[in-house]
Amino acid sequence: MGICISTASSEIHETDGGHENVVYYQETVSGNEIQRLGSLCSQQGSKGSNQDAAILYQVMDKEIKLLENLDCSCSGTTAVIVIKQGGDLVIANLGDSRAVLGTITENGLMAVQLTTDLKPDLPMEADRIKKSNGRVIALKEEPHIQRVWLPHEDTPGLAMSRAFGDFILKNHGIIAIPDVSFRCLTSNDQFLVLATDGVWDVLSNNEVALIVSLAESEEAAARAVIDAAIAAWNKKFPTSTRDDCTVVCLFLQKMQHLLPDKLHCSLDAFIEIAFENHLV
Structure with a gap:
């Protein structure tokens, strides 16, 4: 599961259809926490932004823990938030989860x-977990996926190193402190895509950018990425349970639809993705 929010003082609407989640952007008012983070970021600069984001994420984590009807001891969620303040992100x-800029x-x-x-195979993340007596080990059947385990029990096997919830591992290196970064937009920047790992597990950054660049609206772009991810899961992992696919698309300006020879992928890849998703 994952949370993706892209906001410039705006509200996010999510359509949930089983494992498929489409999230798109609308010009309305957002939640108080996101507004406050955006306000603090613009007023205090990068140092203040890091501190405020860390505080707000940890407050949200504590609020999740207090929910009486939701047991998050062994379950949780990722989150990626992008706040647009004028020409700054x-x-x-x-x-x-991941944020990608199309430029x-x-x-x-x-x-x-x-x-x-932020996964446990990153040296800095693994070091923090091990110093807290957590174990970072891959299963024999999944040697390429490092997971986080309790010191003396083969549970829960979390495949990320930071999360909301998953409280059973919070004393063993799993934290709810975000990695905060900044970027100044230019006139060449076209759109933002935020998506959970269910998308990035089967589609590359360039494939997703290609799909979004062909869409006529943010909602259509998000739907097309979801459809492409589902098709890729069915093709690459036909016997596996599909991971959560949640997508946010935000157009930064009127889209410039590009010809195939201007895209960083092969013509065959362009044709396959475009026709499979009824984009051309």
């Missing part, structure tokens, strides 16, 4: 990853 990432270069459309996937 503030990005606060928790876990392995125009002299060679065409390029996908720029704005966040780091």
Whole structure:
């Protein structure tokens, strides 16, 4: 599960259809916590932004723990938030959801990853977990996926290093402190995509950027990315349970639809993705 929010003092609406989640942007008023974070970021600069994001995320984590009807001892969620303040972006990432910027270069459309996937295979993350007596071990059947376990029990096997919830591991290196970064937008920047790892597990940054660049609206772009991710899951992992796919798309300006030779992918990839998702 994951939370993705892209806001410039705006509200996010989510449509949930089973494992498929489409989130899109509308010009209305957002929640108080997100508004407050955006206000503090613009007033206090980068140092204040880091501190305020950390405080707000931890407050949200504590509020989740107090929910009587929700047991999050062994379950939780990632979160990636992007706040647009004029021409500046503030990005606060928790876990392995991801934010990607679509921008125009002299060679065409390029996908720029704005966040780091915070997983236990990162040396800094693994070091923190091990210092708190957590274990970082991959299963034999999944040697490429490092997971976090309790010191003396083979549970719960969390595949991320930061999260809301998952309180059973909060004393063993799993934290709710986001990684905060900043970026100044340029006239070449076209759109933002925020999505959970269920999307990035099966689609590359450039594939997602390609799909979004062909869409006529933010909602259509999010739907197209979801559809492409589902198709990719069914093709690559036909016997596996599909991971959560949640997407936010935000157009920064009127989209420049590009020809295939201006995209950072092969023509075959362009044709396959475009036709599979009825985009051309």
